[in-house]
Amino acid sequence: xxxxxxxxxxxxxxxxxxxxMQHPTPAFPVASASGVELTLETGEVLVDGMSSWWTALHGxxxxxxxxxxxxxxxxxxxxxxxxxxxxxxxxxxxxxIDMTADNLQHVFFADSGSVGVEVSIKMAxxxxxxxxxxxKNKLLxxxxxxxxxxxxxxxxxxxxxxMHDMFTGILVQHLFADAPPQSRSADDWHDxxxxxxxxxxxxxxxxxxxxxxxxxxxxxxxxxxxxxxxxKQLRALCDHYDVLLILDEIATGFGRSGTLFAYEQADxxxxxxxxxxxxxxxYMTMAAVLTSAKVAMGIGSDGQGVLMHGPTFMAxxxxxxxxxxxxxxxxxxxxxxxxxxxxxxxxxELSTCCELDIVADVRAKGAIGVVQLNEAVNMHWxxxxxxxxxxxxRPFGKLVYIMPPFIIEPEQLKKLTSAICTVVSExxxx
Numbered sequence: 001x002x003x004x005x006x007x008x009x010x011x012x013x014x015x016x017x018x019x020x021m022q023h024p025t026p027a028f029p030v031a032s033a034s035g036v037e038l039t040l041e042t043g044e045v046l047v048d049g050m051s052s053w054w055t056a057l058h059g060x061x062x063x064x065x066x067x068x069x070x071x072x073x074x075x076x077x078x079x080x081x082x083x084x085x086x087x088x089x090x091x092x093x094x095x096x097i098d099m100t101a102d103n104l105q106h107v108f109f110a111d112s113g114s115v116g117v118e119v120s121i122k123m124a125x126x127x128x129x130x131x132x133x134x135x136k137n138k139l140l141x142x143x144x145x146x147x148x149x150x151x152x153x154x155x156x157x158x159x160x161x162x163m164h165d166m167f168t169g170i171l172v173q174h175l176f177a178d179a180p181p182q183s184r185s186a187d188d189w190h191d192x193x194x195x196x197x198x199x200x201x202x203x204x205x206x207x208x209x210x211x212x213x214x215x216x217x218x219x220x221x222x223x224x225x226x227x228x229x230x231x232k233q234l235r236a237l238c239d240h241y242d243v244l245l246i247l248d249e250i251a252t253g254f255g256r257s258g259t260l261f262a263y264e265q266a267d268x269x270x271x272x273x274x275x276x277x278x279x280x281x282x283y284m285t286m287a288a289v290l291t292s293a294k295v296a297m298g299i300g301s302d303g304q305g306v307l308m309h310g311p312t313f314m315a316x317x318x319x320x321x322x323x324x325x326x327x328x329x330x331x332x333x334x335x336x337x338x339x340x341x342x343x344x345x346x347x348x349e350l351s352t353c354c355e356l357d358i359v360a361d362v363r364a365k366g367a368i369g370v371v372q373l374n375e376a377v378n379m380h381w382x383x384x385x386x387x388x389x390x391x392x393x394r395p396f397g398k399l400v401y402i403m404p405p406f407i408i409e410p411e412q413l414k415k416l417t418s419a420i421c422t423v424v425s426e427x428x429x430x
Contacts, residue, residue: 003029003041018163018396025379028387033060036408038392046392049402049416054219054251056282058329059405065281068325072318081109081314088320095327096288100261101269104290108307109315113250113276114148116287117212119309120246120272121152124210127244127295130302136209140200140243144179145213146220147248156212158221175204179218180226184363189227197234205241210272212246216262217365219251223372223401225365231266244295250276250287254327255335256403258343258366271295281326286319330406338406342367345410346402349417356428360398370401371420373427382423389419400424 001009006029019025029041036059038046051057058065072088079086093107108123110116121139128136139156146162147153154164155171158179164171178196183189201208215231218224238245247270252262256278259265263273272295276287299305313319346369353359353371361372377395386393393402393416400423402416 006041026383035059035061036405036412040387044387044390046387046390047408047412047415049391049393049404051278051403051405052282054256054277054403055280057254057256057278057335057406058281058326059407060282062281062329064329065283065322065325068321069283069318072321075317077318078313078316080312082310086315086317086320088317088324089315092288092320092324092327095324096275096290099327099331100273100290101263103269103271103292103294104273105293106291106296108289108291108309109311109320110276110287110289110309111311111313112148112285113248113274113287114150114153115311116250116274116276116289117147117153117156117248118150119289119307120212120248120274121156121210122309123272123289123291123295123299123307124244124246126307127298128209130299130304132302135207136243138204138207138209139174140177140197140204140208140211141174142177142179142197142213142218144218144221144224146218147212147214148250162221175200175208177201179224180230182224182363183227183230184225186227189229191233193227193230194233194237197230198237201237201241201243205243208241208243210244210246211238212248214248214262215252216265217252217257217368220396223363223368223370223399225363228266231263231268235266235268244271246270246272246274248274250274254278254330255339255406256366256368258336258339279326280319280323281329283322283326284316284319286316286323333406335406339367341410342404342406342408342413343369345413346417349414350420352421353424356424358428359424367406368401368403369417370399371424373398373400373424377427382427385423385426386419389422391416391419393419 010027016027030038031041032039036048038048108119110119141156143158146157155174157164159168177200181193247263249261253275271292273290280286343364346364350362354362358373360374363370376397400420
């Protein structure tokens with residue numbers, strides 16, 4: 001097919017994320033990707049500011065990850081994980097246990113971030129059933145959160161300002177505290193910031209199995225940054241009221257927020273940790289749910305202990321091999337310096353947008369940069385405009401944001417920030 005034929009057939013038959021078949025947003029055909037650049041079938045070369053939705057830490061077509069995939073492909077692409085195991089899964093599990101909190105000693109491999117959240121919820125509920133406390137069957141979370149698009153995951157996303165409000169009467173009803181106040185510095189803290197959550201857990205701990213939230217950064221719910229003290233006090237309240245803590249680091253894990261895992265900024269340990277997105281360096285879908293011995297052994301304390309979940313492609317050897325190579329590549333690199341430099345440059349270059357009337361806020365944390373507008377963007381206009389400027393940036397709602405690969409060069413990042421400033425300025429004049 002010609003590029004035009006590809007686009008036409010795609011538009012007529014293929015459903016893309018978060019769009020409709022009646023009025024789909026434009027889709028641009030990619031021919032190849034390398035480093036931090038996407039090459040379209042129509043010839044344009046775009047600097048990628050999205051890391052393919054937070055995943056491609058090392059950029060595209062990386063020789064180390066290519067080699068890991070190629071070598072594993074020569075051995076086996078897949079084998080069922082029921083009753084069998086293999087070195088890629090064992091080695092990856094060891095790597096994840098070694099690099100996460102000391103209490104996390106058990107790993108369940110899943111297909112995607114949303115499925116990982118489903119597994120974490122199932123673990124928490126089953127833990128309390130095994131303790132003969134089946135009445136603890138609710139989840140407590142905070143508003144402005146996002147945890148995925150499957151049903152249990154949707155039930156703990158913001159029910160009012162999230163993207164799943166049409167399902168409110170269908171989803172299981174859980175408990176929501178106010179969103180943590182946004183924070184820009186260590187001084188942006190007052191003990192009253194935890195009051196809403198404190199009230200909710202005081203009133204509902206007897207029916208609450210677990211608290212679930214995204215540590216330090218609320219991602220698709222608004223890309224909101226909050227204070228470490230909030231998470232620190234939340235952990236203490238969970239301990240006091242005997243409630244499990246699930247931390248969703250699907251988006252923030254592997255250095256994106258400035259530390260290897262965002263929970264490190266509050267010096268806490270979760271009972272259950274969900275990882276995804278960047279786990280395989282953007283090569284293929286995979287997630288991992290890590291849990292403490294307390295939870296893993298507690299699930300079996302009733303003499304049963306069988307966690308009834310088993311994805312067909314669980315612990316896929318190809319995915320495990322690439323994930324292991326990606327995590328080693330990250331740990332062997334000077335990623336901390338790179339992320340600090342990216343944050344500094346984004347703040348400096350995006351700050352000019354603050355002068356525009358349509359801009360509500362400009363912020364950055366780690367390798368996450370955000371220009372928040374007062375009104376939602378027109379995707380049918382803004383997406384092609386960014387392509388015209390030679391960049392791939394995918395806004396949503398009121399947020400024009402980037403989370404580039406860690407390997408991005410300053411001049412490439414400058415192209416992204418300049419494009420944002422240009423487009424936002426043009427919008428300001430409309």
